Amino acid sequence: MTSKSTSDVLRDARRIVVKVGSSLVTNEGRGLDEVAIGEWCRQMSILVRDGREVIMVSSGAIAEGMKRLGWAKRPHEIHELQAAAAVGQMGLAQVYETKLRENGLGSAQVLLTHADLADRERYLNARSTLLTLLKLGVVPVINENDTVVNDEIKFGDNDTLGALVANLVEADALVILTDQKGLFTADPRKDPAAQFVHEAQAGDPALEAMAGGAGSSLGKGGMITKILAAKRAAGSGASTVIAWGREPDALLRLVQGEAIGTLLVAQTAKNQARKQWMADHLQMRGSVTVDAGAARKLIDEGKSLLPIGMTAVDGEFSRGDVIAVRDEHGTEIARGLANYASSEARLICRKPSSEFEKWLGYVAEPEMLHRDNLVLSR
Numbered sequence: 001m002t003s004k005s006t007s008d009v010l011r012d013a014r015r016i017v018v019k020v021g022s023s024l025v026t027n028e029g030r031g032l033d034e035v036a037i038g039e040w041c042r043q044m045s046i047l048v049r050d051g052r053e054v055i056m057v058s059s060g061a062i063a064e065g066m067k068r069l070g071w072a073k074r075p076h077e078i079h080e081l082q083a084a085a086a087v088g089q090m091g092l093a094q095v096y097e098t099k100l101r102e103n104g105l106g107s108a109q110v111l112l113t114h115a116d117l118a119d120r121e122r123y124l125n126a127r128s129t130l131l132t133l134l135k136l137g138v139v140p141v142i143n144e145n146d147t148v149v150n151d152e153i154k155f156g157d158n159d160t161l162g163a164l165v166a167n168l169v170e171a172d173a174l175v176i177l178t179d180q181k182g183l184f185t186a187d188p189r190k191d192p193a194a195q196f197v198h199e200a201q202a203g204d205p206a207l208e209a210m211a212g213g214a215g216s217s218l219g220k221g222g223m224i225t226k227i228l229a230a231k232r233a234a235g236s237g238a239s240t241v242i243a244w245g246r247e248p249d250a251l252l253r254l255v256q257g258e259a260i261g262t263l264l265v266a267q268t269a270k271n272q273a274r275k276q277w278m279a280d281h282l283q284m285r286g287s288v289t290v291d292a293g294a295a296r297k298l299i300d301e302g303k304s305l306l307p308i309g310m311t312a313v314d315g316e317f318s319r320g321d322v323i324a325v326r327d328e329h330g331t332e333i334a335r336g337l338a339n340y341a342s343s344e345a346r347l348i349c350r351k352p353s354s355e356f357e358k359w360l361g362y363v364a365e366p367e368m369l370h371r372d373n374l375v376l377s378r
Contacts, residue, residue: 010173010239010255011256013052013171013255014051014053015055015134015170015171015172015173016053016173016174016175016251017162017165017171017174018040018055018056018177019057019058019059019158019159019175019177020040020056020057020058020060020177020245021059021159021176021177021245023063023178023179024177024179024245024246025058025059025060025063025092026060026063026064032064032091032092034095034099037095037096040056040177041096041099041102041103041139042103043249043250043251044056044103045100045103045104047252048139050255052255054139055134055142055169056096056139056140056142057142057143057158057161057165058096058141058142058143058158060088060143061084061088061089061092061146062088062146063088064087064091064092065083065086065089066084067088068088068091081146082146082147082149089111089146093109093141096109096141100141105139106137106139107138107139107140107141108138109141110126110130110142110143111143111144111145111147112126112142112161112165113145113148113149114155117164117168121319123320124319127169130165130169131169142161142165143158143161144161159225160225160228162174162176162229163232163233163238166236167233167235167236170236170237171233171236171238172237172238173240174229174230174233174241175240175241175243175251176226176240176241176242176243177244178242178244179245180244181196181244182196182197182198182242182261183196183197183200183207183210183211183223183242183264184196184197184210185210197210197262198262199263199264199265200262200263201264201265202230202233202234202240202264202265202266203234203267207230207264208228210223211223211224223242226240230242230264234264234265234266234268237266237268237269238266239264239266240264240266241254241260241262241263243260243261244260244261247260275375278322278335278337278374279377284317284321284324285315285316285317285323286313286316286317286324286338287314287315287323287326287332288305288314288325288349289312289313289314289325289326289327289328289330290305290310290326290327291309291310291311291328292328293309297309298325298333298334299333299334299376302371303371304370304371305334305368305369306353307345307351307353308350308351308353310345310350311328311349313342313349315342316342316343317342318342319339319340319344319364320337321337322336323335323337323369324377325374333377334369334375334376334377335375335377336369336373336375337369337370337374338368338369339364339365339369340368344360348360348368353366
């Protein structure tokens with residue numbers, strides 16, 4: 001057990017990733033459950049109006065495709081899975097678009113593969129796209145791009161995808177909606193003595209021993225994938241709730257602090273996890289030197305680093321690399337994630353953001369290092 005309560009973790013969560021499984025989305029394979037999807041969309045709309053940011057990770061494309069194709073059993077051949085996903089994805093996206101629009105929200109379909117998050121540029125592009133959509137008040141609906149994945153690049157289950165998305169956008173919480181009330185000490189369908197786990201620490205090895213195998217013929221995950229997803233999400237400071245997807249107003253009651261499902265608490269705060277990772281980064285491919293004014297803004301005012309305050313760029317680095325920031329005397333004063341590659345940084349060094357498009361042909365970010373992705377060295 002942990003000292004934090006559900007209300008502490010969920011009530012203050014501003015950015016939430018919600019993951020729903022195939023059996024819920026497709027009503028155990030009988031076709032897309034538009035009523036249930038509508039309910040989740042209604043709750044998400046209330047959260048967005050309350051000032052929160054919500055991302056939906058939804059399974060169901062393959063299951064819906066199977067239903068449309070008249071297949072009773074999930075196929076094993078990758079090309080058949082891809083075909084089912086292609087057929088089902090059309091209906092899945094349409095239902096989310098319709099239900100979110102009915103609740104006054106725009107939606108966006110985002111399909112990801114493991115390769116998208118393994119490649120630095122594609123990872124950052126995916127992150128930038130999702131954060132922009134959230135700023136616009138649009139709910140991204142994410143699924144694995146099952147139409148093109150193969151065994152080497154697929155996530156394997158959307159619980160893992162949910163955790164990776166939580167890491168990608170640095171969410172405060174991951175909510176996994178499933179067909180179970182939460183985690184039990186054993187499979188309650190087989191062991192009547194199984195006890196419900198209300199709260200635990202994400203990453204506790206004992207949790208993995210409790211989790212069984214996959215519980216549905218439709219999806220690929222089981223409770224074990226949810227436990228491992230919570231462990232992964234905790235790495236970036238996101239706590240996880242595993243709850244029954246048909247619990248009335250589950251999302252709304254969770255953010256009000258009600259104890260629903262199983263809460264797996266991340267032991268490291270979101271900002272601390274990211275900044276500690278940057279502080280501990282040993283290999284930096286480059287650095288930028290800043291003038292005295294920029295150094296003061298970083299150290300004394302906690303500002304972002306703008307290219308106009310840079311006087312030199314050293315080394316060869318890519319967008320997303322951790323780089324050092326040095327003052328006029330060569331002393332490291334900070335480090336952070338570069339928004340521009342070294343070749344681009346040299347072009348916009350000492351330039352205002354209004355001139356970025358002239359020199360680069362595009363504008364990505366106004367900052368070289370955003371304050372949220374920067375940690376002081378002293």
